[in-house]
Amino acid sequence: MAHGSVSIARMTAGLVLALSVAALSGCAAFTTGYAVLDREAAPADALPDAFVEQDSGDVADLSSARFVGEHSGSSLWLLRGVDQGSICMLAHQDETVGNMVCGGDGGPVEMSGPAGHFVTVPDDYPTPDGATRISDNVYALSP
Known part of the structure; x- marks a missing residue:
């Protein structure tokens, strides 16, 4: 059971990291400049x-x-x-x-x-x- 908790924690951390990268990439797509x-x-x-x-x-x-x-x-x-x-x-x-x-x-x-x-x-x-x-x-x- 402890092994399952570690796997869920890793998957959650990976998902958070992936969403963070996607969000930051999305912000860069809308960056304005001159x-x-x-x-x-x-x-x-x-x-x-x-x-x-x-x-x-x-x-x-x-x-x-x-x-x-x-x-x-x-x-x-x-x-x-x-x-x-x-x-x-x-x-x-x-x-x-x-x-x-x-x-x-x-x-x-x-x-x-x-x-x-x-x-x-x-x-x-x-x-x-x-x-x-x-x-x-x-x-x-x-x-």
Whole structure:
């Protein structure tokens, strides 16, 4: 009888291990990311001097900035937030018109202001309804 208890315990441990591996694999399948932030920085990724002078880097990691495109006079960058699991988007027109927003990296982060109305989404996320594609991760929205 003791041998049977050991066998049941081993089977239970094996089942728990298998379920744990399956659960972790499932989580990895739904992991979101922003491939643009994983590429090497290029000269075009440099943030505007006026923004760098005004921003202390308390919210976003300025060295992670990657230029993603332009729309209606606004230049757009994605950056990693200083808080783990956050993403930031900067829209900049000139020294007087620009804004930045940060949010969780697992879903859309929307911004609306004088520089425009934009949304950032993780890789392989569905295109927002009625949006104009600027890059794989950034879309312009109608006001």
